[in-house]
Amino acid sequence: MNKELLANQEKCLFFNLDISSDFRYFDTQDDLLKKIKQEVGLGKAYIFIDEIQRIENAGLFLKGLYDRSLPYKWIVTGSGSLKLKEKIAESLVGRKRNFYVPTISIHEFCAFKTDYKYDNLPEILASEETLEENLLKEFMIWGGYPRVVTSVTSEDKKAILAEIYQGYIERDIQLLLRLEKSREFILLLQLIANRSGQMINFSNLAGMTNLSSPTLKKYLWYGEKTFVIKEVTPYYRNKEKEVTQSPQYYFNDSGLQGFLLNRLFEDSLQTDMGFKFQQLVFHMLFKLTENTISTIHYWRTQNQTEVNFILNYGLEIIPIEVKANKMKIPKIERSLRSFIDIYKPNQAWVVNRTLKLEIKIDQTTIRFLPWYDLFDMEIVNR
Numbered sequence: 001m002n003k004e005l006l007a008n009q010e011k012c013l014f015f016n017l018d019i020s021s022d023f024r025y026f027d028t029q030d031d032l033l034k035k036i037k038q039e040v041g042l043g044k045a046y047i048f049i050d051e052i053q054r055i056e057n058a059g060l061f062l063k064g065l066y067d068r069s070l071p072y073k074w075i076v077t078g079s080g081s082l083k084l085k086e087k088i089a090e091s092l093v094g095r096k097r098n099f100y101v102p103t104i105s106i107h108e109f110c111a112f113k114t115d116y117k118y119d120n121l122p123e124i125l126a127s128e129e130t131l132e133e134n135l136l137k138e139f140m141i142w143g144g145y146p147r148v149v150t151s152v153t154s155e156d157k158k159a160i161l162a163e164i165y166q167g168y169i170e171r172d173i174q175l176l177l178r179l180e181k182s183r184e185f186i187l188l189l190q191l192i193a194n195r196s197g198q199m200i201n202f203s204n205l206a207g208m209t210n211l212s213s214p215t216l217k218k219y220l221w222y223g224e225k226t227f228v229i230k231e232v233t234p235y236y237r238n239k240e241k242e243v244t245q246s247p248q249y250y251f252n253d254s255g256l257q258g259f260l261l262n263r264l265f266e267d268s269l270q271t272d273m274g275f276k277f278q279q280l281v282f283h284m285l286f287k288l289t290e291n292t293i294s295t296i297h298y299w300r301t302q303n304q305t306e307v308n309f310i311l312n313y314g315l316e317i318i319p320i321e322v323k324a325n326k327m328k329i330p331k332i333e334r335s336l337r338s339f340i341d342i343y344k345p346n347q348a349w350v351v352n353r354t355l356k357l358e359i360k361i362d363q364t365t366i367r368f369l370p371w372y373d374l375f376d377m378e379i380v381n382r
Helices: 002-007 020-026 029-040 058-066 081-088 106-113 121-127 129-142 146-150 154-176 182-193 202-209 213-225 254-261 266-289 334-343
Strands: 012-016 045-050 072-076 229-234 248-251 295-300 306-313 316-322 347-352 357-361 364-370
Touching: 012 020, 012 029, 020 029, 029 045, 029 058, 058 072, 106 121, 106 129, 106 266, 121 129, 121 364, 129 254, 129 266, 146 154, 154 182, 154 254, 182 202, 182 213, 182 248, 182 254, 202 213, 213 229, 229 266, 248 254, 248 266, 254 266, 266 295, 266 306, 266 316, 306 334, 316 334, 334 347
Parallel strands: 012 045, 045 072, 229 295, 316 347, 347 364
Antiparallel strands: 229 248, 295 306, 306 316, 357 364
């Protein structure tokens, strides 16, 4: 965006509130406007402000600027989402649009690693087995933080993940949230990292972390709102036979997850491949359903029959089974067949490494899909 604006000769001004020489202009709104007028005048301009959470009462500060009807477009960024929302949300009702900038997706990662040469990435990955394997493994180990992706050596990647981790703990957890038990919070994240995609027992976690159940749930909520983990709730219609309460969690970035577990090496995938691949598919599904009414759940019965994901979009549902192996022939697991028998969905997916075909079970179309076929797939009305 910045490059496009500058290329079009638009006036732009940048402030980083981590830099003291920039921060000094934010004592009052008049101080800031005086500086802006000196730099870009009173005409149209784009004003970028990073680390806005450094300002006390940031929402009121920005509201005062917005309400002056100035010819400036304000682009405000920052970390510590909980604090930002607390300071800004109420003050800027009707005056703002929120954008969440996630880490790099597997699609973006593959495009970057192949120098953006291919418009048909799924076809390339389907035909080049070694390329598919290498890209998949690298992403599942190191994740999608941009500086990690662009670093070359393992040592550099580890150092950057350590820096990201330390910044998260010191800034978001200790400074912004002011948690009294930051050690317990980190232990909780490590336990969740080791249980990715598994049902969570709050009582067990509370005992292992020495946290009360309410505090434990609050800390998990903090983990979500600071974009470290995501919660997946169960799908159910029969409360007597199906799990209704216990959530599952997935890490937003597999590199940070590996750092917390000290598993930043390829051999770790020998034991983690299934869960890491399942987590990867979850994030691909999440990207497909963002900005829609669709929701993602898992399904499990009291006798432990389970389907990895249930896509729920209105009146339609899609059960999705995830297999980390290179399937050669279509195979339907008992759990998925059980869900189909009960709910009779129009379609079901089996996301795997290689197999692509469709079969029919009664009125349900079973689609076997390689993971890269989820790039930019349209779910609704298919």
